[in-house]
Amino acid sequence: MQSDHFDLNRCIGALSTRFSSRLGAGASQEYHQRFQIGVVEWRILCHLAVEPWSNVIAMANSIGLDKSSISRALTAMEKRGLVEMRDGARRRREANLTREGLELHRAVLPVARARESALLSGFDAAETEQLLSYFHRLIANLPKVEEDAQRRAGPDR
Structure with a gap:
């Protein structure tokens, strides 16, 4: 629900x-x-x-x-x-x-580098690589978000 x-x-x-x-x-x-x-x-x-x-x-x-x-x-x-x-x-x-x-x-x-190390404390190397991969995938998806917004706006826009 x-x-x-x-x-x-x-x-x-x-x-x-x-x-x-x-x-x-x-x-x-x-x-x-x-x-x-x-x-x-x-x-x-x-x-x-x-x-x-x-x-x-x-x-x-x-x-x-x-x-x-x-x-x-x-x-x-x-x-x-x-x-x-x-x-x-x-x-x-x-x-x-x-x-x-x-x-x-x-x-x-x-x-x-020290700030980033503190931020990533508790993450192992594989998790850090996975997190970076997720960020890059999200960034790559941003054009799709805008395309979706254009579709919702309709043809008059």
Whole structure:
């Protein structure tokens, strides 16, 4: 029998938002106190450490944040000397880590790894791989969610 209420403790969207918000807030607080950066800047540092000279669109797709947040963070990071900017293909600005940006990435990395290790305490290696697999499958299913929403909206939309 179906209930008249929506149980937020069994809702993937609500649980993922609660999880992400709490994890991000804690990381942001620690990173601000220790390194004077937030989670957005940390994610940009991580992205650029792997993919130098990336544009905002590539970063948004990679780290799952909106382009305006990334652009604002890049402006502040450039002023701080953490990234350098250049004109790229199709008039898109591209960013790369400076020496200072790479050093900051190296400094924050052990802290980020320690936070993740604490988060995954009680999970064995196989469970961690399974959890990662589930996240990747959920992300891959997001277009299906939007397709389903389009169908429900009908042809007039």
